[in-house]
Amino acid sequence: xxRLDSFIRRLQAQRACLDHAAELIQGVDGxxxxxxLGNGRTYDHLRELFPDREIFVCERRVAAHxxxxxxxxxxxxxxxxxxxxxxxxxxxxxxxxxxxxxxxGDAAANRAIAAELTAFIALLLCRGGVLVSxxxxxxxxxxxxxxxxxxxxxxxxxxxxx
Amino acid sequence: xxRLDSFIRRLQAQRACLDHAAELIQGVDGxxxxxxLGNGRTYDHLRELFPDREIFVCERRVAAHxxxxxxxxxxxxxxxxxxxxxxxxxxxxxxxxxxxxxxxGDAAANRAIAAELTAFIALLLCRGGVLVSxxxxxxxxxxxxxxxxxxxxxxxxxxxxx
Numbered sequence: 001x002x003r004l005d006s007f008i009r010r011l012q013a014q015r016a017c018l019d020h021a022a023e024l025i026q027g028v029d030g031x032x033x034x035x036x037l038g039n040g041r042t043y044d045h046l047r048e049l050f051p052d053r054e055i056f057v058c059e060r061r062v063a064a065h066x067x068x069x070x071x072x073x074x075x076x077x078x079x080x081x082x083x084x085x086x087x088x089x090x091x092x093x094x095x096x097x098x099x100x101x102x103x104x105g106d107a108a109a110n111r112a113i114a115a116e117l118t119a120f121i122a123l124l125l126c127r128g129g130v131l132v133s134x135x136x137x138x139x140x141x142x143x144x145x146x147x148x149x150x151x152x153x154x155x156x157x158x159x160x161x162x
Numbered sequence: 163x164x165r166l167d168s169f170i171r172r173l174q175a176q177r178a179c180l181d182h183a184a185e186l187i188q189g190v191d192g193x194x195x196x197x198x199l200g201n202g203r204t205y206d207h208l209r210e211l212f213p214d215r216e217i218f219v220c221e222r223r224v225a226a227h228x229x230x231x232x233x234x235x236x237x238x239x240x241x242x243x244x245x246x247x248x249x250x251x252x253x254x255x256x257x258x259x260x261x262x263x264x265x266x267g268d269a270a271a272n273r274a275i276a277a278e279l280t281a282f283i284a285l286l287l288c289r290g291g292v293l294v295s296x297x298x299x300x301x302x303x304x305x306x307x308x309x310x311x312x313x314x315x316x317x318x319x320x321x322x323x324x
Contacts, residue, residue, distance in 0.1 A: 002207035003230065008173050015166055045164035068165065 013147075013156035014101070014134070015045065020148040021097050021130045021158065022049045030096025030126050031056060035080065035117070038103050040068020046099065056091065058083055080113075084120035095124040101134040110135040118142070125161035133157040175309075175318040176263070176296070177207065182310040183259055183292045183320065184211045192258025192288050193218060197242065197279070200265050202230020208261065218253065220245055242275075246282035257286040263296040272297040280304070287323035295319040 032050050034043050037059035044067075046055050057070045058080050069075070076083045080102075098121055102113050114135040121131060122141040131142060134156060142159035163171075194212050196205050199221035206229075208217050219232045220242050231237070238245045242264075260283055264275050276297040283293060284303040293304060296318060304321035 002210045003203040003227070004173065004177055004207035007203055008170065008177065011166065011170050011173070015170065041165040041169055045166035048164045065165070 009152075009155060010134075013151045014042065014132075016148045016151050017132045017156045017158055018042070018045060018049060018099065021132050024130050024145075024160075025096045025128075028096050028126075028128060030129060031091060031094055033058070033091070033095045033098040033124060035084075035098060035100045035121070036102040037062060037064050037068075037070075038101070040064030042099060042101065043070065044068050050097075053096075056087075058087075080117055080120075084117055084124070088120075088123055091124050093124070093126050096126055096129045097132070098125060098129070099132045100137075103134070107135065122161060127161055129161040131157075131159040131161070133159065171314075171317060172296075175313045176204065176294075178310045178313050179294045179318045179320055180204070180207060180211060180261065183294050186292050186307075186322075187258045187290075190258050190288075190290060192291060193253065193256055195220070195253070195257045195260040195286060197246075197260060197262045197283070198264040199224060199226050199230075199232070199237075200263070202226030204261060204263065205232065206230050212259075215258075218249075218257075220249075242279055242282075246279055246286070250282075250285055253286050255286070255288050258288055258291045259294070260287060260291070261294045262299075265296070269297070284323060289323055291323045293319075293321040293323070295321065 031054040032046055034046055034055060034057040037043055037057050043057060054074060056074045056076060058076045060079060062069055100114060102110060114137050118137050118139045122139055136157055137159060141162055143162055145158040145160050147158060193216040194208055196208060196217060196219045199205055199219050205219060216236060218236045220238045222241060224231055262276060264272060276299050280299050280301045284301055298319055299321060303324055305324055307320040307322050309320060
C-alpha cells in the first residue's frame, strides 16, 4: 500500500467517523470543538454537518484556506496545553462533539500530544459527548465506540464520554 | 460538498488516473517523470506502480517525507522553467509517463504554470507517452484521453502524446 493509498484511507476514515458521530449526537444539545484547524478542510466538513451548532476551533496559529477560518469569537489561538484548561469556564461540559487531529504527520508525536491534552478534553465534553480522534487515546473517562462499517481498526478512533 | 469531500475525490481521481496510465503504457519502454514532488505521496505510489522503471522527479526544493525522496541522480532541483528545457538532452523523447501536479492549491495558478511548461513536457514524452495532470492542458501535441470509469470530467486530466 503506497502512502497515497494510506492517506486516502485515512481521510475516508476521518470523514466516516465524523459523519457517524453526527448521527450519534443527533438531538443532543451542545457545541462542536475542532482541535487543530490545519488547512480547514475538516472544519469545512463540520460546518456542513452542523449548520445549526456553534463550532469552536483551537489552533496554535491559523494557516487555513481563507474561506475556512472561523469567526474570531469562536477561534481560540495558542498552545492547547494553555488554551484548553482556560476554556473550561466557557465550554466545560458543553461540548457534544470534539474532533482531535493536530496532524504532525508523526503517529508517536500525535499520541504524546493527545496524552497531554486528554484530561482537558474530557472535562469539556458533556456526558455522552463523542470524541473523534486521529491518535489513539487512553483515558478512564472515555469509552471506545465501534467504528463505522468498512473502517479498519486503528485507522481512526471514536470515544464516548462516560 | 465540503472541502474534505472534494479533496478525497481529487486524490481518488489522481490515483485512478495513475493506475489507468500504468495499464496504458504496459510493455512500452521509457522512464517516468514526476513533476512536483510535494510531500512524496504520489512519488511513493509511482514507485509501487513502476518498480522496474527509472522515476525522475523535478521539484523546486525538497519538502517530502524522508522515505519519499528520490536518489540524487534522479532528482532535478530548481525552477522547472529552467530545469525542463535542460532535461531535453538527457530525457527528450524517453518519458513514457509524466505526472504533473505542482499543487499550489490555486486552480488558476496551476493552469498558468502548466501552460508555461507544456511545450517542454511534450518534448520529453515519447510518441504514445501519457501525461497525467491535475490542471487542464491545451497543447497541439497532446490528445485528451478518456478518464477511468467513475471519475467525473475535469476532476483530473489524461493526455497522450501524438
